[in-house]
Amino acid sequence: MAIPTVILKTEVLRKTFKVGFWGKQVTALEGLNLEVRQGEVFGFLGPNGAGKTTTLKMLMGLIYPTSGKAWLFGKDIGNAEAKARLGFLPESPYFYDYLTGIEFLQFYGHLFGLRGGSLHRRIDELLDLVGMTHARDLQLRKFSKGMLQRIGIAQALINDPELVVLDEPMSGLDPIGRKEIRDLILRLKETGKTIFFSSHILHDAELLCDRVSILVKGRLVAMGRISDLIGAASMQSIEAVVEGLGSDGLAQVRPLTIKVTVHGERALLVLNGQEQVDPILDKIRAAKAKLISLTPQNSSLEDLFMREVREQGGRA
Amino acid sequence: MKARQLHSKSQNLITWLLLSLLLCMTIMLQYQLQQREGHVQKLEQLRLLPRGEVLKPALLGYHHLGADIIWLKIIQVLGERIVGEKDYEWLYHALDVATTLDTKYIYAYDAGATVLAELAGRVDLSNQLLEKGLEPNPGSWRIPFVLGFNHFFHLGDHLRAADYMARAARVPGFPPAGPPPYVARLATRLYAQGQNPEVAIEFLEGMLQQTHEDWVRDQLERRKKRVTVERDLQTIERSVQRYIEKNGRNPLSLLDLVVNGVLTRMPIEPYGGEYRLNSKTGEVTSSTHAERMRVYRSSDAMAKKGDIE
Amino acid sequence: MIARIVSISLNTFRENLREKLLYNLLIFALLMIGSSILLSRLTLGDYHRLILDLGLASINIFGVLIAIFVGIGLVSKEIDKKTIYTIISKPVPRYAFLVGKYLGLVITLMANTVVMIIGLLVVLHVMDVPITVLLFKSLSLIFVELMVITAVALVFSTFTSSTLSAIFTLAIYVIGHLSADLKTFGEKMDTVGRGILSALYYIMPNLERFNLKGHVINHVDLSADDLLLTFAYGASYTVMLLVLASMIFQRRDFQ
């Protein structure tokens, strides 16, 4: 199998900000090493304030790294050639709101030196792609947040880029909107584009990404395929809901569970794996209680995420 | 990667070079323009000033600042020294505007009037400016003082000069704000002795103490030297008179006067020349200045052809 | 690259046209110019002078106000509103963005000045005041002054907030008109003071050079050489400021 080309790479990328009157140093990103390969959808995950936007802004040449290096298409960041092969959607985008949808896209097309009929065709295509054809002559000030997000994505695609960088493309969208953006990303992937997006909506990432990385407080805590990451942390659990266990019964089952939560007559028992199921069922029968449900819980990206964040938080 | 760094470094250097180059060019052009503009434009600026009464409301309460700025411009013109006859009209106009904007701008009255009288020879304009300042500035002794000065030196009217000096002396307060003691003394002497070189010298010394502008000081110093010559000549003439009364003949030399005791001390000619005595006529002259200053002669009989004021 | 700069400047022009302040100032300027007709009825004697005086002064002052108050937000607003993110992430060098913004405002100023000049010419025509070449020399230098002031506002706009830029630019405008006096002032000081003030004199823009209003009113011509030299001075100063602004802008983080 051919080794896939790395089109985005960072090497111990660091960024500190000076804040306040005295210029106190705040580290937003600490020595990030990252690789994004051609053709993949890469999720850049992390809780609020993890340093995702900071990283993307450095990659786009909007802020300068304090130390470390980064390359896009094998070129230093800020390189015009690399930028020409790139599309970027900023976090909660702000645009010139006095332009209409079509003028807006025209302006960005001109920045790539596109004009004339080919630009027109491209704009029509894009408006269709993001489902905004109806808003082509509407001023951006009259757009809803979801519409802005879409026209923003169209703007990022105007130059038919090889790499699309999206900062929180799904934030602020309703479930339908999120699904549409997800479909859009998958469609872009089909046309051979590489997509690098940041998010803290894990469900979306789980559905979309080939690989993810998790950033917490400026540090990379995990990177790889979702299945590998979850597998490595494999932790299957089983939940049982029982009614009428009574205090005696509870005392009996407690040693076999990880966690017990009682709601009046009912109790939620979390079991640590398959082996505990039979002994627990015996105890329930013995206590003449009623088993309501028994569900195996697949460990999700969310669990992984929560655990990493908790561990990092504990360490900090 | 290295190459890229080098590239951005050299780019950096180029922008710095470009910036310095442009700075040099700008400064050169600025200098060039300054060379060409010279004196004319500054005077023009004064000429362009609207009348004070018009300007004052337009300045929206910043008329004091306006007066300061105009004064700054006036100073520039004065510093040039090569002001022509007609240009003093504009100078007067500018001074008039400045003192209308700020009627208590004592310094503008004072220095402006001195310049008009001393350098421009326009006593009329000088007095006009000062008279305008008298009323709004009853607390200033300088304005009547300079008026007295003008009347004494330029108009030869020692009585009116004495009046102004008395007015200056009456201004309440003590030095440095109030009038110094010599003002009252001068007033008295003006009444008593009139156009006397001694009085003139004291006057000039008083004036010199208050004046800081170099070009005006030069002028005053020159005047003082000139009056000193006149004073010395008069002193010597009086000794010659006494000598004749005593000895019934003309003295043979100036030394004769000292030896005889009618002259206490041989005065030194301030221009570095010497005083000469014509033993036949008894006439005394300075080797540097042939003419005499008529204003200080006690009688018209002593006046001669070629006297100056 | 030129095509990109043009796109940015046209977009800036378009943005400026939405500025309400612009229209308020323009209307006010036209009213001032027009009011000279009424005033000239009131004054006896030289009303030519009054009309020219008021007209040139209005064009100048309102041009400067537009240059400053639109110029200060030119770049800082883009950074505040984060609209710059999508532009800098495109293959547009930062200097090109800056030059584009600058030219955009220059186009705006040009349009405004043309409107005001037309207003003045109409008034002059109606009142039978002769229209001279000197008048156009003066108007062209007023425009050069506006270009310099816009560049000053742009420099401040690249590193401070709008309010501070406005204050700094106004300060430079005032100093620029007094810089000749600064030098004279310095000549009366000790060596250090003189050094500092004459350095200031050469570094600060000497905006009095662009002031021919007095010439027009008093019919004092300016030679073609002097005019050319003054143009060269304004151009060189402007380009210098643009390079300086680019250097500052190149180094900064957009946070």
Ligand SMILES: Nc1ncnc2c1ncn2[C@@H]1O[C@H](COP(=O)(O)OP(=O)(O)OP(=O)(O)O)[C@@H](O)[C@H]1O
């Ligand atoms: N301009 C700045 N000045 C000072 N600190 C900053 C600046 N920008 C970001 N930070 C800090 O850097 C850290 C990372 O911020 P960043 O915006 O990159 O987080 P994020 O991962 O994008 O978060 P979110 O999910 O909320 O968008 C935060 O602690 C933030 O306070």
Ligand SMILES: [Mg+2]
């Ligand atoms: Mg963010």
